[in-house]
Structures are given as structure tokens and as C-alpha cells.
Amino acid sequence: MTTLAYFAWELAHRGDTPCVRDDHTALTYRQFADRVDAAAAHLQSIGVRRGDVVATILPNRVELLVCLMAAWRLGAAATPVNPAFTATEAGYQLDDADARIVVGRTPGGPIGDRIEIGPEELRTEPDTAWSAPEPPEPDDVALLIYTSGSTGSPKGVEQTHGNVAYMTTAVAEHMEVGADDHALLILPLFHSNAIFVSFLPMMAVGGRLSVTGTFSVRRFFTDVATLRPTYFSAVPTIYALLTSSPDITDADVDSLRFAICGAAPISKELLDAAESALGVTIVEGYGLTEGKCVSACNPRSDVRKLGTVGIPLPGQRIDVVDSTGAPVPTGESGEVVISGPNVMRGYLHRPDATAATVIDGRLHTGDIGVLDADGYLSIVDRIKDMIIRGGENVYPKEIEAAITTHPDVLECAVVGGPDPILGEVPIAFVVTYPNTTLHRDELAAHLRDIVTKAKRPTEIHLVDVLPRNPVGKIDKPSLRQQTRIPAR
Numbered sequence: 001m002t003t004l005a006y007f008a009w010e011l012a013h014r015g016d017t018p019c020v021r022d023d024h025t026a027l028t029y030r031q032f033a034d035r036v037d038a039a040a041a042h043l044q045s046i047g048v049r050r051g052d053v054v055a056t057i058l059p060n061r062v063e064l065l066v067c068l069m070a071a072w073r074l075g076a077a078a079t080p081v082n083p084a085f086t087a088t089e090a091g092y093q094l095d096d097a098d099a100r101i102v103v104g105r106t107p108g109g110p111i112g113d114r115i116e117i118g119p120e121e122l123r124t125e126p127d128t129a130w131s132a133p134e135p136p137e138p139d140d141v142a143l144l145i146y147t148s149g150s151t152g153s154p155k156g157v158e159q160t161h162g163n164v165a166y167m168t169t170a171v172a173e174h175m176e177v178g179a180d181d182h183a184l185l186i187l188p189l190f191h192s193n194a195i196f197v198s199f200l201p202m203m204a205v206g207g208r209l210s211v212t213g214t215f216s217v218r219r220f221f222t223d224v225a226t227l228r229p230t231y232f233s234a235v236p237t238i239y240a241l242l243t244s245s246p247d248i249t250d251a252d253v254d255s256l257r258f259a260i261c262g263a264a265p266i267s268k269e270l271l272d273a274a275e276s277a278l279g280v281t282i283v284e285g286y287g288l289t290e291g292k293c294v295s296a297c298n299p300r301s302d303v304r305k306l307g308t309v310g311i312p313l314p315g316q317r318i319d320v321v322d323s324t325g326a327p328v329p330t331g332e333s334g335e336v337v338i339s340g341p342n343v344m345r346g347y348l349h350r351p352d353a354t355a356a357t358v359i360d361g362r363l364h365t366g367d368i369g370v371l372d373a374d375g376y377l378s379i380v381d382r383i384k385d386m387i388i389r390g391g392e393n394v395y396p397k398e399i400e401a402a403i404t405t406h407p408d409v410l411e412c413a414v415v416g417g418p419d420p421i422l423g424e425v426p427i428a429f430v431v432t433y434p435n436t437t438l439h440r441d442e443l444a445a446h447l448r449d450i451v452t453k454a455k456r457p458t459e460i461h462l463v464d465v466l467p468r469n470p471v472g473k474i475d476k477p478s479l480r481q482q483t484r485i486p487a488r
């Protein structure tokens, strides 16, 4: 399989097997394939051609999946826009991606000569006169996912048909999923994780996919009990919400075989608490949009090493290098660089940013990591999150790990704040478990026993919640702003 054209054929041949569902619709593979063909014929009739960009501004629902597949069927690229975006944010992505067609409603109304159609207007009956165009080439762009912009303006990551197809099979193989698996998709579809860990692997192996609307803990437990999925993929925040919920004690989660955690660091304490509360193995993985989503993941049936993000996915290679690009010795830290068929073609319209990120075919991740003798990767921190305290490098993730060893702490984030003498100092924002009475002096005393002075936060703020980006990751740039220091 070299391109996503494969799916259109496969889908139709799986007949009456259940395929995708949401709160409004449940489709078999045959019905889903027909809906994809009907939508592709419709999009073609309104002018979508190979190489065009189709934008979706839709919440998580079956129509969004149909649109993605329909765009790929036509050799077009899809760019899913966050439906909660303001007119300015959506306008930026639509302009930057040069999207000709929008499925959904552009906030503030359609702009320019762009064609906009509502998802309910998309044809649902197959058109017998329709003939699919030639399948796309592996190098054609299939997806334009936008980075969150925490390091500047959001950038469109060009993911080709070849690397999307590769990623799908590599994830399915690594997760050991088959036709009897059923994914509960809870993460937003404008981000890589939902597409590559839930949607496409299920389509590739003939499994089932249930798409839920906005996440809530109660909704999650009801969905697991009634829909009986075999796995789901979530970010650490969701595990923190599930674990601290009183509903978890009576939850019926027997159908789950495993769960995936990624997108941001998770503390060992939270991983343990979530595993014992849910009664399933949670495998931690690591990746970034520029590398299609997953680059390393702990195995399900081979050795799992807690605290690491596992081994490279089949077909990828991970090196840890110094500032000259040379590998550092095993066990030492350096920048994580990734090579393989998952590396993005580039950032759309940004040759300079691409050249700074993909060097000799290797993706420079901006993450600091360590490889052990068995090839398991640990993420130390992100280069841009590192705090330089009086010239000494301090990693917030290490301080966060120390803070979460306190039994009352649910989660926390450490960022650099300004200091007239030391330049930068660590500042902690901490969320405690409900019904606990932790005082910051007690936490400071706890830290005195486990970390050296440089790693002790100069301020500890006990807060109710941590700010999140739309994917649910802790929004460190906004925390940094609260400490009045700009992000590096």
C-alpha cells in the first residue's frame, strides 16, 4: 500500500461489517464507502480537482471522516480546521492552506470566492455516472494539519499520501490491532492523534470506530459501558480527569483491552493511578505532527518500560544527537532526530522553516531525549521549555516529576519566570486532588527532600485548573505569560 487510494477499495469490500458511528449515524463499511463516493462525486461536481485543498470546519462526527476520505479519493488534500476557531483563526488557516472548498460554516461568513457547503448538503446517495480520477501519487499532499503555533504562527504540515498510508499501517502493526478491535475516538480530528491512532488504523484493519462529541468524564464512561470499545487514545489531561472522578469506581470498562497515552508527558504516578483505576495497560507513545504523529511507542506485548516512550515504530529510526548532528553515547541526552517514511514533506509555503527542521532527511524535533541500551527513548524535555537558571540548564519535566510524587498532587506544570539575578527561575502551577488540603509550604518541604536547590520552584501556585490548548495539552506559553516572561 503506497497511497490512501487503497482504502476506497478496501472499504467497499468489507460489506456489512460495522464501520463508523457517531450520535446521529451508524454505517457499515459498504455504506461508508458509498457515502465517501457520493461526497467525492459531489465535491468533484463543484470543482474539486487533484491537488486542491478541501477544508472542513466540523465537530467530531461521521461527516468529517467522509470528507477526509472523499478529498483523498479525488487526490485532493484535506485540512481540518478547529470548529471552535474564531473568524480570524479560521481565516488564517483557510488562506494559508489556500482552501478552495469549505465543508462546514466559516465563522463570520464565507470569505472571498471560496465555495462553502454545509455537511447536510453533501450528497449521500452514490452517483452511478461517477468515475473516480486516477489515484494520487505517494508524493501528493493528503493532509495539512496545522501546528498549534506555540512557537510562532501556526504552520501547515504537509503530510503526503505516502507518509499517511505508511503511518496508518505502522501504527496498526505496533498497536497489534485487528478486525475485532473497536476504537473510541475522543480526541479532536483537527489533530494528528485522532486521525492516526484511532480513525485510520481501524479503517486499515477492518475494525470499528465510534466518534464521540465533546469529551466529558461522564460521557466517556457511558460510552465505554454501552459501545464497548476495545481501546482509546487520550492525552495526560484526560487520564487526570478520569482518575480524579468519583464516577470511576462504578464504571464498566471491561471491554477495554488497552489504552494509549501521548502528546505530552505523563507522570509515572498518574499513569499508575489511571492503569489501576481503569484496569488496563496504558501504553505511552511519542511523536509530533511533523513526523505524522507516532514515532515511538511502548509495545503492548513486548517489554514495556515505564517512564520511557518506547521504541521506534517499524520503518522509523530515532537518533539522539549533539549540536553538530553527531550521535551522543547511549544514556546521554541530546536532541531527538527522526528519519523514515513518516517525515513530513515540509511546512507549506515555508522553505526556511522546513530547511531548519528537516536536515538531510532527518526531522529535528526540538525535544531533548535519551536512548537506553535497548533502544527505548525517554523524553527529557522540550528545548524551548528548558529553564536557564543562572547559566545552569534546568528541565521543568524533572521538577514536575518531583512535584507529582506528592500523593495530593494530581498534575502540575513548571515554567521559567523572570529573576533579576539568575535570569530565570522555575515557577510551579499545581492542581491537587479534590478533597485534599495541601499547603504550598508543605509541598516546598517535600521538594527540599528530593531535589537540589536549583530545581526547587521559587513560587508555587495552587490552582484549580491548568490552561490547555485545544488538544488538551498544558498551555505553557500562557503560563509563561502569567510569569511575564516571553517564550523563547
Ligand code: ATP
Pocket (backbone or CB within 6 Å): 147, 148, 149, 150, 151, 261, 262, 263, 264, 265, 266, 284, 285, 286, 287, 288, 289, 290, 309, 365, 366, 367, 379, 381, 382, 473
Ligand atoms: P507546536 O509545535 O506548535 O508547539 P505542539 O507542540 O502541540 O504544537 P504537536 O506536534 O502536537 O505540536 O506536539 C509534539 C510535541 O509534543 C513533541 O515534540 C513533544 O515535545 C511532545 N510530546 C508528544 N508526546 C510526548 C510524550 N509522550 N512525552 C513527552 N512529550 C511528548
